[in-house]
Amino acid sequence: MESVEHPVDIPSIPFAQRPIIILGAGIIGCATARQLLRNGFPVVLVAEYLPGDQNLFYASAWAGAAWHAAGGIRPEYRYYQAITHRHLLKMAQEDPESGVCIVDTREYLEDPPTDNSAIWGKTVVSKFRALKPGEYPTNFVCGWAYNTLVTDPTRHMPYLGKQINALGGQFIRKRVESLQELYDMFPDSCIFVNASGIGSKTLSDVRDEKCFPERGQNVFFRTNNCHTMYFRNGKEYTYVIPRPLSNGVVLGGVKQIDNLSPDVDMDVARDEIARAHRLAPEIVPEHPPEDSLHHIIGIRPSRQGGFRLDSEKVGSRIVLSAYGFGGGGYAFSYGVADTLVKMVETAERENVILS
Numbered sequence: 511m512e513s514v515e516h517p518v519d520i521p522s523i524p525f526a527q528r529p530i531i532i533l534g535a536g537i538i539g540c541a542t543a544r545q546l547l548r549n550g551f552p553v554v555l556v557a558e559y560l561p562g563d564q565n566l567f568y569a570s571a572w573a574g575a576a577w578h579a580a581g582g583i584r585p586e587y588r589y590y591q592a593i594t595h596r597h598l599l600k601m602a603q604e605d606p607e608s609g610v611c612i613v614d615t616r617e618y619l620e621d622p623p624t625d626n627s628a629i630w631g632k633t634v635v636s637k638f639r640a641l642k643p644g645e646y647p648t649n650f651v652c653g654w655a656y657n658t659l660v661t662d663p664t665r666h667m668p669y670l671g672k673q674i675n676a677l678g679g680q681f682i683r684k685r686v687e688s689l690q691e692l693y694d695m696f697p698d699s700c701i702f703v704n705a706s707g708i709g710s711k712t713l714s715d716v717r718d719e720k721c722f723p724e725r726g727q728n729v730f731f732r733t734n735n736c737h738t739m740y741f742r743n744g745k746e747y748t749y750v751i752p753r754p755l756s757n758g759v760v761l762g763g764v765k766q767i768d769n770l771s772p773d774v775d776m777d778v779a780r781d782e783i784a785r786a787h788r789l790a791p792e793i794v795p796e797h798p799p800e801d802s803l804h805h806i807i808g809i810r811p812s813r814q815g816g817f818r819l820d821s822e823k824v825g826s827r828i829v830l831s832a833y834g835f836g837g838g839g840y841a842f843s844y845g846v847a848d849t850l851v852k853m854v855e856t857a858e859r860e861n862v863i864l865s
């Protein structure tokens with residue numbers, strides 16, 4: 511019988527050994543790597559900053575990071591957050607090293623909730639109840655109590671790094687100037703995930719003009735009273751996020767567009783302490799001792815119109831984009847990672863079946 515030449519290019523590394531390449535080792539790249547590895551895919555992560563690093567532009571080192579239902583988002587985005595909650599809850603219950611904790615929450619609302627507000631979160635969090643008048647300050651119209659999850663990034667990122675190594679994933683510390691540089695490093699890989707956060711603004715073959723840096727600056731206040739989260743829902747953006755494993759609370763917040771300063775702005779810090787004191791006077795004194803405070807500064811990788819989560823064919827490769835998570839990367843992380851696993855499976859299935 512005459513052999514028929516197949517019209518499709520066959521990758522030279524066979525399926526089982528062919529790594530999925532991820533650019534970026536923040537919470538999005540690392541959560542995705544973990545989920546891919548747990549599903550049997552070999553993974554290589556290439557990034558300038560790796561778990562455990564602290565750099566202004568490495569947002570994942572600085573997040574609050576509370577799970578709070580985002581208002582005004584599409585139903586499928588709510589589901590990503592719900593899936594994340596499920597993963598984080600399991601870690602909180604089974605793995606204290608993950609840095610994830612269940613905390614009691616008080617959320618006070620400046621305005622009554624609308625259908626498209628954070629109210630949908632009550633289907634996900636546990637022990638949700640509306641507070642009775644008298645249980646919330648009189649300057650708010652209503653309030654909620656529930657249990658949610660906080661992730662201590664100083665523990666979670668190193669934990670993820672360790673898990674990825676244990677599952678056989680590989681980290682390469684390297685800055686690249688383009689995705690093409692990555693394709694050239696891995697000519698036999700077919701699937702690339704761009705989880706480069708704010709890096710997507712400058713990569714020469716991405717240059718996403720919708721990306722913008724949004725500076726955050728928080729105050730960490732050392733206290734043993736660190737088991738309840740307070741959240742002000744409305745025009746004023748104030749939170750007190752507990753870090754039970756680090757004996758403290760994170761006071762915030764502020765969002766400063768296009769400000770890249772690495773220096774502490776003491777006016778911002780003083781204002782955050784004052785706002786946090788008004789929100790949770792039982793935790794935050796009006797004048798906390800200087801030696802109980804330190805400052806956290808990071809650049810959120812924000813994007814006009816919201817994050818990108820999509821798949822493109824670039825020549826013979828599939829490029830999955832997952833960046834632009836702004837102030838919600840932790841709350842979306844594992845839901846996005848599970849979705850990327852499904853996208854990778856769809857793409858690899860086509861490579862294997864050659865249909």
Ligand SMILES: Cc1cc2nc3c(=O)[nH]c(=O)nc-3n(C[C@H](O)[C@H](O)[C@H](O)COP(=O)(O)OP(=O)(O)OC[C@H]3O[C@@H](n4cnc5c(N)ncnc54)[C@H](O)[C@@H]3O)c2cc1C
Binds near residue numbers: 535538539
């Ligand atoms: C003060 C503050 C408070 C926050 N609070 C919360 C919160 O309460 N809840 C919440 O969900 N989120 C919160 N966030 C947001 C959260 O931190 C981010 O959404 C999240 O960390 C983004 O993760 P990422 O993996 O997309 O990006 P990053 O963590 O920024 O990672 C990007 C990765 O890409 C790599 N990279 C980029 N460009 C290149 C390149 N050219 N070459 C090689 N590598 C490259 C970087 O080195 C890095 O490894 C907060 C953020 C800040 C700053």
